[in-house]
Amino acid sequence: MYLNVEESLPSILVRVFFTSDLFGRKKVFNQISKRRGWEAQVTISRGVFDEVAQRDSIPKVVERILHHQKIFGQEEIVESTWGVIKEGRVGLLWGVYGTGGVGKTTFLSQINNKFLTESNDFDVVIWVLVSRNPNVKRIQEEIGKRLELYEECWEKKTENEIASVIKRSLERNKYVLLLDDMWEKLDLASIGIPDPKRNGSKIVFTTRSNEVCGSMGVDVEIEVKRLMLRDAWDLFTMNMEETLRSHRDIPDVALKIMRSCKGLPLVLSVIREAMSRKNSIKEWRAALGVLSSSAAEFARIEDVILPMLKFSYDELKSETTKSCFLFCALFPEDYEIGKDELIEHWVSQGFIIGSKGINDRGNAILGTLIRAQLLEESGSREHVQMHDVVRDMALWISSGCGGDQKQENVLVVKANAQQNVAST
Template sequence: MGIGVSLDRTCDQALDQTGSCLFGDRNYIHMMKTNLDALETAMQELREKRDDIARKVSIEEDKGLEQLAQVKGWRSRVASIDSQVSDLLKSRETETKRLCLFRYFSKNCISSCKYGKDVSKKLIEVKELLSKGVFEELAGKKLAAKVEKKRIQTTIGLDSMVGKAWDSIMKPEGRTLGIYGMGGVGKTTLLTHINNKLEKEVNGFDVVIWVVVSKDLQYKGIQDQILRRLRADKEWEGEREDEKASSIANILGRKKFVLLLDDLWNEVDLNKIGVPHPTQENKGSKIVFTTRSKEVCKRMEADDELKIDCLSKNEAWELFQNAVGEDPLKRHQDIPALAKQICEKCYGLPLALNVIGKAMSCKEDVHEWRDAIDVLSTSSHEFPGMEEKILSVLKFSYDGLETEKMKSCFLYCSLFPEDYEIDIEDLIEYWISEGFINGKRDEDGSNNQGHVIIGSLVRAHLLMESETTVKESSFFQLGFIPAVKMHDVLREMALWIGKEEEKQCVKSGVKLSSIPNDDINWSVSRRISLMSNQIEKISCCPKCPNLLTLFLGDNDLKGIPGKFFQFMPSLVVLDLSRNRSLRDLPEEICRLTSLQYSV
């Protein structure tokens, strides 16, 4: 009897469902064709709206904005239902052929009823998406990435140091890590590894900020680099230093952050910048910095200190081989042994190994390798200290430059401050004015010879291509300009060479408030750089018969007396740019009859 009751109920349910499909409010069979036509029309309209919104979003993204989450979600749902409707419409012909008796019945009522119900349901969903596809805004300002990934070169012997640094950073009680070691030993490379590892690993940090500090400690520059990462707007650019500090403190106080400070030469006052001191109570934020001085680690009250030493003999040889490449080492049976001798002259310094290795990669004759050893050995014996030996080793790449003009072009780059991004086109203009290269130009205005020399210096690892620097005026942005910069150890080498060979006097970015006349040999110097200081006035009247280039840009000059230019008959390059308070120039500047280029 129980089985009979069950069968009766099943039959009743089937009859009720069929009756509802045929005669009830949900007459899915009779309305099937009408709903299919309506679904096709509505879906086509939805696709057109989707395409219009996609085009507008693309325009907004080209402006640097980011698609809003609700727009992204709507487009995702449209893509999903588009696929579902397409699958549904594939069965249209089969299902409509089953209809009979003026489309009130079907040869397979249950199947047609289910299909008609699906069509009706999708029609409602499509119409709902159409109604919701109206947005006041499609995109907004893009949030800064949690980590800005950096390019990194092949490294040897740093894996264990990366592990030690990572363990120190992840310790709950660790707040500040100081990484120290001599110039060119790989501190920045290690910091780059940490930065990129923070992007890959799940760590709970809200933001990772990379700041280049350099020898010329400028709090404004540090604040600006931090705010570029924290704020999408540009309103902070006009704020005072204390206002910027308040803004930084307010934002970082609400975040778990990692601050990576590269190349500290002195203690940095975090309070002055606006950076909260990391504690376990303030979300477990971290500060990691690199420096050449262990003393800076003490002054910064680092919880952990990590010293980076030069590479071991085996590690150095592996890195040197990697820099030279396999083929050059196979060109003569004596070359591998000679290469090991040259490698030893690099003292395990990664920068020297890379620079010298790249220089040797194009040496095909065994005699060139033997000569290289003679040159390196002769130079190194003249300098007892390690730093001086390193500079003499690096000087080998400089000595290997093809022409004296190319050497002069390289040394000229040391006139700029440390970590300075040098506008390539400006640099070429300086070289032309100095007579290093000719002024011949292509139809587009470019100087091929200048670009060839820059390319050669970059490939020789004596200059680095900068990402770009932005030139702006108060009215509009002019765009991104290719630039180059010098590694700070290579710049030290260039200063060491340039002081004697080119009679260069460089005191850029050292916080001078006045011109140090006693430290400058005006009568001998051919190039003087006093740029990026805080010089407000000039009172001297120097006699400079040999002076060719004078950099006074990026100071606080308010005026220049005419007598200052009285005895500069040979001056060809004069840079007074970025002295915002300098309104007028003296008439005596017209007496600079040799002047070729001034900014």
């Protein structure tokens, strides 16, 4: 490595000759900045790379927001998994599988956040959402932005060209790649992911099917299982003490409702929010009747989830709120929807009528859907997301499978397209 510093210039021109190690580059830039307080223009061989030295280095990991401070039933598996990842004893490619709504993303988020709070020797942790219809260019873009490699010119580059850029950056660093929500085998090499065996890097992905684990040739399989009864009860009754005390028979009915949720954290959380303000034993017994029949109608756990979640949709008091909720399924899977943008869509669709107080009414509907856990806040809390299973439920209702045969509008969703098609 050779540094040529011309101190006579107003700002230091530094020409650095060394490898394409992005993180090593950043470290040198920051050292220069801290020592002299100057702004340096840096030109890197193997292509021009202009950088301001005083910019912060890429953070090792970006924290994932957990929607509940207390996570139920995953403490042991998270700690054991983290211990093995940290020590690097076994496995370079890990597959985490389990049914929808069981908590796979929550599990992976906890592993991600461990890199913030626990000592480790990895250089960078990268989180990528894969989704049902993986798009290699989009995945490459997410990785590029995370590594601060992305440029607008990437739109004109081929997948192979971008893969080469990503590979050069990653192969000299010990990385952790966390891939959430994989539905099929993914060609990691085509994205630009170097072989993790070179330096002990790790790749961990989540999927609903252990068949995907097999097709990926994983070294380690982890099943995220449904909650045991004690954990399920603790999750279901969280912040419901007053409701449970409102009638002596409610705890017994609540226990039966909890059992009907089949130990799935998503279902338990959604049903809990629907029941949390019901103080009448009649309401609880009516809910038990609906939920028990839904659970008994289907043999497979996967088939139980949507009818169970529909109970929360049915509990929405306003038809306007229901329409606004179903509209959210028009956006692609796992899409982060801007709150203001969403309210504008609701207005343009005629769900919110009038000229006064539109934003207030829109935000009130958003609040209702968030409290019902039918939408989740994401990022800076200026955006919302639909859990992929909740989105499946919304599409299921819109297609008439949820029993709403008189639905006025059927939502038709295509990849990256948004359409509202009036049924005939």
